[in-house]
Amino acid sequence: MADHWVENHKRDSWRKQAKASGYRARSAFKLKQIQERFNLVREGDFVLDVGCHPGGWAQVAVELVGDDGKVVGVDLQPCAPVEGAILLTGDITDPLTQERILEELDGETLNVIVSDISPHITGKWDMDQSVAMTLVADVFDFALPLLKKGGGFTTKLFQGIGVEELIAAVRPHFSSVRRFSPDASRNSSSEVYLVCKHHTPWKAPKVSVRERYETAVNKLVGGEEIEADPEPVASSFRVRRKKSDDGLEEH
């Protein structure tokens, strides 16, 4: 009960701060806290914001990169304009959307990729968590070739089966890969951020992140054989999304 009260109190406090500071979503503070801790984004950087709706992270990214930087965001849902950012609508895994992102890059490479992507939630937690992790692997596979040597990458992960395997698949691409739970994360038991720094493209394995991740998970859950009647596996994955009374998006 006491923990529940503390969680609600914290959530209200971040929501009030978001409203007072003009951010569209409480999630803006998650990126701010990642930045405070890891100094991921610098002035003048070129940033790709994956899963940018409603625009909280894009607002923070624009502040961080300043007038000489550039921010391109992409989301399935159309996003109201954020001054200083180019926000595209589309599925990051769709080749047409990827083509549009490449057009915006116009041959340049990225300094930082920030991804807060969360797929549509069905309520079947194990399936949702598995879909979310595969999507994160796909984001890495699309975006890593666009990232400069030495560049940074942060992404949301959902706790559960496959987290360690995904981290292991990503590790060879960076010299530092850390987990971080910002205070502003409402449900810290299911949500954690991976913060990767110092991209090392020369060490990149030939096989994609997704393939290495899926191979490792298959091994973990007992090979590729399909059980006739598999037992459900417990997971702590929980995501709820609603609009609060004050109009700020709950992210």
Ligand SMILES: C[S@@+](CC[C@H](N)C(=O)[O-])C[C@H]1O[C@@H](n2cnc3c(N)ncnc32)[C@H](O)[C@@H]1O
């Ligand atoms: C938690 S929200 C992002 C909040 C955002 N960082 C902010 O601060 O405003 C996650 C977003 O991921 C988006 N998303 C999910 N799957 C996607 C996909 N395949 N391609 C692009 N965006 C996707 C959802 O539409 C959703 O808006």
